[in-house]
Amino acid sequence: MIRFDTSGVFHDKAVAAKLLAKIDEYLDGGRRPMRVMHVCGTHEHVIAQAGIRSMLPKNVEVISGPGCPVCVCHTGDIYKALTLAREGHIVATFGDMMRVPSERGSLQDAHAKGCDVRVVYAIDDAVAIARENPGREVVFFAVGFETFAPVVASSVASGPPPNFSFLCALKTITPVMELLLSLGNVQLDGFVTPGHVSAIIGTDPYEVFATAYKMPIVTAGFQPNDILLALAMLARQVRDGAARNENEYTGIVAPGGNAEALAIMHEVFEEATAVWRGIGPVPHGGLSIRAGFSSADANARFGLDAKVDASIGKDKGIPPGCSCHLVIMGQMKPAGCPLFRSKKCNPENPIGPCMVSDEGTCKIASIYRDED
Numbered sequence: 001m002i003r004f005d006t007s008g009v010f011h012d013k014a015v016a017a018k019l020l021a022k023i024d025e026y027l028d029g030g031r032r033p034m035r036v037m038h039v040c041g042t043h044e045h046v047i048a049q050a051g052i053r054s055m056l057p058k059n060v061e062v063i064s065g066p067g068c069p070v071c072v073c074h075t076g077d078i079y080k081a082l083t084l085a086r087e088g089h090i091v092a093t094f095g096d097m098m099r100v101p102s103e104r105g106s107l108q109d110a111h112a113k114g115c116d117v118r119v120v121y122a123i124d125d126a127v128a129i130a131r132e133n134p135g136r137e138v139v140f141f142a143v144g145f146e147t148f149a150p151v152v153a154s155s156v157a158s159g160p161p162p163n164f165s166f167l168c169a170l171k172t173i174t175p176v177m178e179l180l181l182s183l184g185n186v187q188l189d190g191f192v193t194p195g196h197v198s199a200i201i202g203t204d205p206y207e208v209f210a211t212a213y214k215m216p217i218v219t220a221g222f223q224p225n226d227i228l229l230a231l232a233m234l235a236r237q238v239r240d241g242a243a244r245n246e247n248e249y250t251g252i253v254a255p256g257g258n259a260e261a262l263a264i265m266h267e268v269f270e271e272a273t274a275v276w277r278g279i280g281p282v283p284h285g286g287l288s289i290r291a292g293f294s295s296a297d298a299n300a301r302f303g304l305d306a307k308v309d310a311s312i313g314k315d316k317g318i319p320p321g322c323s324c325h326l327v328i329m330g331q332m333k334p335a336g337c338p339l340f341r342s343k344k345c346n347p348e349n350p351i352g353p354c355m356v357s358d359e360g361t362c363k364i365a366s367i368y369r370d371e372d
Contacts, residue, residue: 012041015330016228016351019225019228020057020228021232022235023060023228026236026239027037027057027059027239032137032238033060033061034061034190034234035060035188036189036190036192037062037064037330038189038192038220039067039176039177039194039195040069040192040194040195040196041364042068042194042196043194044068044361044364045314046222046223047062048370051368052224052227054318060075062192063333063359064327065180065328065331066180066276066279066361067330068173068328068353068354068357068360068361069135070097070100070357070360071146071277071324071360071361072276072278072328072353073100073277074274074275074277075103075104075317076317077275078100078102078355079104081141082102083264083302084139084298085107085115085116086211086263088116090116090139091115092119092138092139092140092141093107093117093118093141093143096358096359097143098111098117100357101350101352101353101356103319106246107250115333123151123152127155127160127161130160130363131161131162135163136163137165138166139298140164141201142170143170144171145172146172146265147194147196149265150261150265153264153265153268156293157268157293159195163294164296165295165301166289166297167299168212168287168288168299169274169286170287171274171282171285171286172285172286172287173193173197173201175284176194177209178209178213179283181213186330187227189216189238190215190216190234190237190238190243191206192218192220192231192234193219193220193372194220195216195226195252195253197221198219198257198266199252200257200261200262201257203219203245203253203254203255204255204256205218206246209243209245210243210244213243216237216246217246218231218233218234218248219246219249219253220248226249229248231247233246235249241280245358247341249311256327265287268289269289270287271286271288272284272286272288273285274286275282276289276328277315277324278318279329290324306342315355318353319352321338321339321351322345322360323339323353324337324352324355327354327362328354328361334361334362334365334366337352340362350363
């Protein structure tokens with residue numbers, strides 16, 4: 001591992017300069033190209049906010065992959081939430097999900113038309129709503145990656161109120177990384193993997209990328225110099241021509257992850273094929289509630305699969321003219337979309353899902369002008 005004392009100096013320009021010099025050195029002074037992908041909306045936010053792309057040598061390209069859970073929440077799951085709301089049930093979710101567009105409208109549109117859709121800041125807030133309304137069904141629309149999954153699993157296992165259930169649209173990150181590599185149309189020299197997801201699952205699940213795919217991997221934290229150090233570690237792997245599974249975020253992430261969190265996830269969830277918006281079905285790409293906890297599964301409780309046309313899962317769920325599917329898969333920068341930062345699609349009026357969330361690549365690029 002590259003040894004620099006970065007404790008307490010994650011924004012230190014002198015440290016950043018050393019890391020940038022190392023990247024340049026490992027890549028033969030700009031003669032060797034390096035194209036890497038991260039799969040984390042928080043990483044994209046830090047990269048854009050800190051102007052990291054403008055600091056990097058011209059031969060280094062960092063592209064954003066499918067790292068925003070709000071962006072990849074498929075329209076089929078949104079239709080299920082809308083169905084519940086229109087049937088008179090209380091639907092609770094986080095704020096970002098309210099504005100995600102679909103052909104049948106958004107949860108915000110449903111709220112404006114009188115449906116009881118509420119923004120909460122934690123699952124406990126939604127549980128409190130259920131206790132306060134014992135005569136009504138309350139459903140929490142759970143969207144996220146493995147970072148959030150243990151929290152949902154713990155709430156399911158704890159025995160929520162009888163009128164409370166979960167509509168789960170939880171995703172798992174390593175299967176979609178494998179899918180991207182199997183497609184063959186995204187040429188990469190390495191992955192930067194998300195520190196918060198890795199704090200749960202560990203770095204061991206990434207070993208397959210280094211061994212089977214010969215793809216360099218570095219798990220990174222969330223300060224600018226965390227990311228620069230991760231890029232320097234990837235550059236060294238590119239120089240060496242030997243793919244390794246390395247961990248920059250050693251103070252937080254262990255190889256085996258968080259055993260307690262993984263245990264509760266395994267108890268409550270099973271891996272399932274999930275439809276990712278902009279990508280399509282991803283084998284093992286999602287988590288579904290096990291049959292033993294079906295009373296807490298809104299999908300089973302309300303027969304949502306029968307109410308929402310199964311054929312919806314066949315498409316990518318992207319509006320006409322929108323290129324979010326290409327942005328999500330790292331095949332296009334936001335500025336390449338004809339709708340990007342136009343009167344039709346902007347943070348105040350999003351057309352595609354990538355312009356909605358604070359972790360959406362298009363919204364981040366629009367705010368920080370990262371693609372100019």
